[in-house]
Amino acid sequence: MIRLGVVSSAAVLVGAGAVWAGETDCGEARLVWADVKDSGSATAIESFAQIYADCPIYSQLARDLLIGLTGEASAPAKVDDPKEPRRRLRVSDLRPRPEPDPDDPPQDPDYSDGEYDCLMAAAAPGQSPYFDGVKWADMDAENAMAICADLLLKDQDVDAEVVAAFGRALIKGGKLEMALEFSELAAMEGSGLAMNTRASLYNDGEIVPTEHETAFAWYMAAAETGLPMGMHNVAYGYENGKGIAPDIDKALYYYERAAFFGYEPSLLHLGVIYREDTHVARDMQRTVDYLKMAAPNGSADAAARLG
Structure with missing residues (x-):
């Protein structure tokens, strides 16, 4: 199972910035911090804060620890010139997904209680066949952020899907910059949910420029991991020409792939498509079949349409 080392702090939860910034290697900072934080040396910690000032999470951790040791925090390093916006992770940067060996039995993830x-x-x-997940409207963002952040504060060896779930909670809680950073970490480790999160941020355009083509590419990457939500969003792009040329045949293909996994929004939408006689010929039997499959999953909309 892919594991992901993550270090967080209470300061992160109130809006700290990027995990990796500028040209400083913040991946190296994480490794160095593991030794520095236990050294008990105020000089070493202050030096660390200055050297890795461009890594906000780690420099903040160092300043917080320094206050505990000396009562005084190291001043942030002076920035003389504004830096160019850092290059964001692209779909082309992702590592190729290994082909599964059909002879290997599936491995159940070994999640800790905190994960x-x-x-x-x-x-x-x-997101996973091993847990149901929580609908967007039903998620208590403040509670979810607190639970996940508490885990990240204690554990530096956290599964990528857990980090992706934290990113989802951050979006619901309005912490968009943090959601982008944590979803980037998890996307690099192959999380389809994290890729879908990045796509939604590029669609919204609040903290990164609106780029529908980039968003569609991330949705497609999410779909290729087997994430039904990603398949649904790819289908929506093909249906509406958002980030890609319209293609109703491909839209139906991806809606049906997501529906195969029981994804409620796709089941419901397929029922509507076959009822409306807009993209395809009306087929009321298919409409009823799809709505019947959506209704047991808790879709009040599907149940009302059936009625």
Whole structure:
């Protein structure tokens, strides 16, 4: 199972910035911090804060620890010239997904109690066959962020899907910059939910420029991991020409793939498509079949349409 080392702090929860920034290697900072934080040396910690000042999470951790040791915090390093916006992770940067060996039995993930609690509070429906996930409207963002952040504060060896779930909670809680950073970490480790999160941020355009083509590419990457939500969003792009040329045949293909996994929004939308006689010929039997499959999953909309 892919594991992901993450270090967080209470300061992160109130809006700290990027994990990796500028040209400083913040991946190196994480490794160095593991030794520095236990050294008990105020000089070493102050030096660390200055050297890795461009890594906000780690420099803040160092300043917080320094206050505990000396009562005084190291001043942030002076920035003389504004830096160019850092290059964001692209779909082309992702490592190729290894082909599964059909002879290998599936491995159930070995989640810790803390990871499981975070997933139960923030994971998306369809994210994994090992837990149900929570619908967007039903997620308590403040509670989910607190549970997941508490885990990240204590554990530096956290599964990528757990980090992706934290990113989802951060979006619901309005912490968009943090959601972008944590979803980037998890996307690099192959999380489809994290890729879907990045896509939604590029669609919204609040903290990164609106780029529908980039968003569609991330949705497609999410779909290729097997995430039903990603398949649904790819289908929506093909249906509406958002980030890609319209293609109703491909839209139906991806809606049906997501529906195969029981993804409620796709089941409901397919029922509507086959009723409306807009993209395809009306087929009331298919409409009823799809709505019947959506209704047991808790879709009040599907149940009302059936009625």
